[in-house]
Amino acid sequence: MTPRSTESLARALPDGVRELCATLRERGHEAWVVGGCVRDVLMGREASDWDVATTAWPKDVQKIFRRTIPTGLDHGTITVLLRGDKYEVTTLRGESGYADGRRPDVVTFGASIDEDLGRRDFTVNAIAYDPARDVIVDPWKGEDDLERRVIRAVRDPRERFAEDGLRVLRAARFVASLGFELDADTEAAIRPNLPTFAKVSPERVREEWMKAFRAQQPSRAFRVMRRTGMLAIHAPLIEGQDEACFERAMRRLDACPREPAARVASLVWEERSRTKEIDAWLRALKFSNHERESVLLVLAHADAPRRALDLASTRRLLRAVGTSDIGWVLATLAADVSVQGTDEARSTFDAFEARVSSVIDARDPIDLKALAITGADVMRVAERGPGRYVGEVLERLLDEVIEDPTRNDAASLLARAKVLAQSDTPKTGSSKVEP
Ligand code: ATP
Numbered sequence: 539m540t541p542r543s544t545e546s547l548a549r550a551l552p553d554g555v556r557e558l559c560a561t562l563r564e565r566g567h568e569a570w571v572v573g574g575c576v577r578d579v580l581m582g583r584e585a586s587d588w589d590v591a592t593t594a595w596p597k598d599v600q601k602i603f604r605r606t607i608p609t610g611l612d613h614g615t616i617t618v619l620l621r622g623d624k625y626e627v628t629t630l631r632g633e634s635g636y637a638d639g640r641r642p643d644v645v646t647f648g649a650s651i652d653e654d655l656g657r658r659d660f661t662v663n664a665i666a667y668d669p670a671r672d673v674i675v676d677p678w679k680g681e682d683d684l685e686r687r688v689i690r691a692v693r694d695p696r697e698r699f700a701e702d703g704l705r706v707l708r709a710a711r712f713v714a715s716l717g718f719e720l721d722a723d724t725e726a727a728i729r730p731n732l733p734t735f736a737k738v739s740p741e742r743v744r745e746e747w748m749k750a751f752r753a754q755q756p757s758r759a760f761r762v763m764r765r766t767g768m769l770a771i772h773a774p775l776i777e778g779q780d781e782a783c784f785e786r787a788m789r790r791l792d793a794c795p796r797e798p799a800a801r802v803a804s805l806v807w808e809e810r811s812r813t814k815e816i817d818a819w820l821r822a823l824k825f826s827n828h829e830r831e832s833v834l835l836v837l838a839h840a841d842a843p844r845r846a847l848d849l850a851s852t853r854r855l856l857r858a859v860g861t862s863d864i865g866w867v868l869a870t871l872a873a874d875v876s877v878q879g880t881d882e883a884r885s886t887f888d889a890f891e892a893r894v895s896s897v898i899d900a901r902d903p904i905d906l907k908a909l910a911i912t913g914a915d916v917m918r919v920a921e922r923g924p925g926r927y928v929g930e931v932l933e934r935l936l937d938e939v940i941e942d943p944t945r946n947d948a949a950s951l952l953a954r955a956k957v958l959a960q961s962d963t964p965k966t967g968s969s970k971v972e973p
């Protein structure tokens with residue numbers, strides 16, 4: 539322990555956490571802050587979640603604090619609400635037996651802090667800080683690994699990876715999110731444990747991918763995943779890429795915005811014609827509908843700079859993408875342009891970007907809100923009540939206005955709406971058509 543290390547922790551500790559630990563101590567329990575928050579502060583980063591480990595049992599924690607949520611009672615985790623913040627308070631645990639490689643068979647409470655730290659995944663995540671005594675507990679020399687910037691499993695990596703198949707992916711993820719290197723022994727233990735990794739639920743995999751995507755250079759995680767064989771399990775599409783193609787994907791991945799959909803799209807950019815496979819892959823990995831649709835949307839517009847050559851096509855593009863998403867979509871296209879690295883790609887993109895800006899600046903109508911008439915107007919001129927036709931007529935009007943914005947005046951739209959509403963089955967909008 540160096541005095542400097544506790545200094546940064548003492549300074550960063552929120553009042554709520556200090557109070558929480560002090561209260562537990564007044565009641566005769568011990569309390570430490572542990573895990574990611576300790577690691578992040580020692581690295582000079584801002585801590586996100588402050589997690590507390592305590593000798594108090596979950597039912598004691600519930601009695602001591604007025605406002606609690608039994609978040610993970612089986613695992614001994616109680617969320618405590620204090621001073622407007624939430625803290626996870628977990629009873630010290632020892633664990634034994636992982637028959638399925640997914641969760642421990644038995645969780646035993648009443649362990650020591652050293653035991654608790656010994657069941658954590660990596661040394662840098664296995665450091666505890668006791669605010670009352672102002673001391674660091676670091677039995678696995680996590681501080682040394684922080685200094686060396688190394689991800690190393692606590693104890694024997696082969697055993698630890700066999701206990702919980704997710705840890706191999708977490709190793710890769712921390713290589714990206716912390717910008718560390720993977721210890722050679724720890725890396726060597728990944729391949730023998732791939733069968734256990736393959737059993738991990740897609741939800742847990744997705745969670746780690748998401749955290750990798752938030753890193754400055756997610757490629758650091760994906761390179762580890764590729765060279766250890768992890769990628770083949772959850773992303774055969776990418777794993778199948780040849781070396782040069784994978785390299786371009788990695789450069790695109792780091793250059794694109796941190797938006798998860800942009801990161802995913804960058805990975806499969808050159809496979810984008812395989813829409814069905816990409817869709818199935820994202821479903822299997824439990825990406826949300828919104829995320830999946832966003833990935834497919836940006837891939838569908840990958841060639842827009844070369845195809846949306848006039849203003850009407852550009853307006854159609856903006857209608858399909860939406861003004862709130864156009865920023866990251868453009869930035870994702872720009873990442874690919876930088877990977878292509880040719881003057882031609884650059885100038886084509888610049889001209890495209892200028893067209894998009896001019897459409898936005900001109901406030902050209904690109905969505906229903908911008909139409910000079912509303913659904914109520916359509917019903918009035920149609921002399922009919924509500925129905926599907928209202929939306930269909932409006933979509934059709936928008937199509938026409940997108941072709942020629944000068945048509946967006948109330949009088950001519952009303953006349954047109956009347957005609958369209960009278961024909962039984964008006965054609966629906968072409969919003970999904972690519973430029
Ligand atoms: P981040 O800041 O990115 O969330 P983190 O270290 O806080 O990183 P969490 O997933 O929030 O990661 O987990 C909190 C702590 O719980 C970790 O620091 C580690 O000590 C422990 N931990 C989490 N998952 C595992 C696991 N699968 N096996 C062992 N220990 C784990």
Ligand code: MG
Nearest residue numbers: 574575586587
């Ligand atoms: Mg965390």
